[in-house]
Amino acid sequence: METRKVRSYVLRAGRMSNGQKNARQQLGDKYLLPFQLESVLNFNTIFGNNNPTFLEIGFGMGDATIEVAQSHPAHNYIGIEVHPPGVGRALKLSETAELSNLKIIEHDAVEATRHMFTEKSLSGIHIFFPDPWPKKRHHKRRLMNGEFVNQLTLLLGRAGYLHIATDWEEYAKEILTTLQENPHLKNIAVDYCERPSYRPTTKFERRGLKLGHQVWDIIFRKC
Secondary structure (H helix, E strand, O other), rough: OOOOOOOHHHHHHHHOOOHHHHHHHHHHHHOOOOOOOOOOHHHHHHHOOOOOOOEEOOOOOOOOOOOHHOOOOOOEEEEOOOOOOHEEEHHHHHOOOOOOOOOEEEEOOHHHHHHHOOOOOOOOEEEEOOOOOOOOOHHHOOOOOOHHHHHHHHEEEEEEEEEEEEOHHHHHHHHHHHOOOOEEEEEEOOOOOOOOOOOOOOOOHHHHHHOOOEEEEEEEOOO
């Protein structure tokens, strides 16, 4: 009997607006990259250039992703998200911003990074505010475990970086320890670093800051 896979997310039947539904129907062919097992992505073919390519995992509703892509037109970006409303909104925002440097994968990030990307192909990986799964019995669902970090590290090119941000202190400590244990990564700070200018402050984050929450940015480079 096949063991049931533990995923880092739960797909909920979230309500999609008409705009999100229309965006998926009308813009999917332009921005979506279908999940595939047989062949890996060719960034030169996808984007029509050899610019550095960055990956964002779990972009939520897409606001920060769109802002980053707009602000760095000389970089290519691929975003991965499983929740349909977020994908629909990101498609709509991408079209409004007339982005040519962003593509989206609607699939499980663990599977997508395992099958669709070649080793040493990415200049950076962003994971902003992954679900902390705060209850102890749910910790097994946390995305940032040693196995996944090893998998992502293989995709980073020389001096490529892995950037995680979280507002859950206990999870931040766990992530820091996990990355420190990887022999191919080196912290750019002593422990946590200041928010870099390329990471936008999201609506979710601003709300948390007003409530007195702290945010921890963790950035390690491939060595």
